[in-house]
Amino acid sequence: MSVGFGVWTFLNRNNEIVRASQPIFLGMLCLGALLIGCTIIPMSVQKPLTQSGLDAACIATPWLFSFGFIVAFSALFSKTMRVNQIFRSRSGHNRVAVKARDVMKPFIFLFVANLTVLISWTVISPLSY
Template identity: 50%
Template sequence: GIAACQTENDYFSPIELHRQILQTSFTGASGPVSFDPSTGTRSVESLQFAVYNIFMDEDNSDDDFVAFQSRVVAIIEGKADAAEVNILNAFIYNDGGKVPPSDLPPLDHRQLELSTGVKALGWIIGGSVVFSTLYLGYFVWAHRNKTDIRAAQPLFLGMLLFGTFLMGISIIPMTIQDTRDQSTLTCMMTPWLFMMGFSIAFSALFT
């Protein structure tokens, strides 16, 4: 806006506006602002930063209220060749001292996995459901012409068994936790298998 007001003509082109922006300088919230004609960005000479140290004010703090105070510890001014850092005060750390604390110890990373017993139980339950549905599916197919099976509708029984088969087999991927890639794949397989099996089984019940 300032550059637009300083153009020579009321009607100007984008190139003229850009040229005027590079020649514009003003005082902003962060200090004087000017632009580098070669890059179009803010010139280094107009940059100024302050480093504030915020720490607890023990004199004005109590058990129910914690007060803080801040002070400028350094001012960084931009120069043509390099930034100039002016140290004004020593930095006060969390322990109240002026010596930087040591680095944090490395995190104790432990990967929590299912125990062998839980995995075995999952395989037993999932395998029991899978083999039971396979056996019952074969039983329905082998006796599909009998009156009792025909009255129960083999298609309905097949959909119910197939949905139960998918829900049962969804238990097995949850026990596989060997590598990161396998864990990611099995975590995606479990809800897909279970929800597809649930949808197929209950769609057979309500149709």
């Protein structure tokens, strides 16, 4: 479903309503949902596979879920932050231009923090089947 919604968002990105909803964040939500949904694949791996393959599947599960959650959560957080900035500027009747680049900072921060934790976890104490 997330792929379908991502394609729909891409095809309708010039629509006034989709533009107002910021297609980049809609795409990030679709990507996050896709990554979380893909977590089921390594969780379904069973015994006929080699031990290293089973261990890799165990390690992939938190990576996929964590990155999916971070992508989806940071898209929602960034979108909320953007709306907050717009509403705060309305009181002064100023027109404010909030670019997608300005609200990507939370995404980058959360992504790097998540990457650091997952790399540390994988190196220090990797999961095994």
